[in-house]
Amino acid sequence: MPRKRPGALRARQRTTPVLFRSTVTWGTEVFPVPWPTRLDRLSRRTVSAVHRAECGRPDGGGLWPGATDAALRSYRHFLALPGRWLYPRHSVCGCPTCDVPDDVAVARDVLELVRLRLPPGARRELTALLAPLDEELERRTVPDPFAHRRPWRGDGWWHRRMYHESAHL
Numbered sequence: 001m002p003r004k005r006p007g008a009l010r011a012r013q014r015t016t017p018v019l020f021r022s023t024v025t026w027g028t029e030v031f032p033v034p035w036p037t038r039l040d041r042l043s044r045r046t047v048s049a050v051h052r053a054e055c056g057r058p059d060g061g062g063l064w065p066g067a068t069d070a071a072l073r074s075y076r077h078f079l080a081l082p083g084r085w086l087y088p089r090h091s092v093c094g095c096p097t098c099d100v101p102d103d104v105a106v107a108r109d110v111l112e113l114v115r116l117r118l119p120p121g122a123r124r125e126l127t128a129l130l131a132p133l134d135e136e137l138e139r140r141t142v143p144d145p146f147a148h149r150r151p152w153r154g155d156g157w158w159h160r161r162m163y164h165e166s167a168h169l
């Protein structure tokens, strides 16, 4: 097999797919962020717009790379639970890492935040994706008339549903 000339090697390296197209700053460290290629049922254009919304602010502004994916997984996981009625639960420790997978209302907050930061086309697509999920969440959870007595966690209607009785307050 003929040895490759250095020039040919360099040319090949230049065409290697770029896997890391943005960075996220954590304290003083800068980490490369893999560009996601798939995100639920969203188009590639919207996936890119979501990624830009997640990485577009130095402090994250309540989002982080992969937040939308984690929130959508949490939402679908919650709705896949068996039974006619579902009762959201707070996460035990209350940190964002546990809140998004454990508390469907926090996951929905993340989705709302990213939805509002998307350009119109991508926003329409995420809105359409969320509509049937929201409809099912509303149908399978119970309104909590005393939700206003609980510590405030957000303004979304999804915060005013009956929580599981083991809920940590």
Ligand SMILES: [Zn+2]
Pocket (backbone or CB within 6 Å): 093, 094, 095, 096, 097, 098, 099
């Ligand atoms: Zn935690």
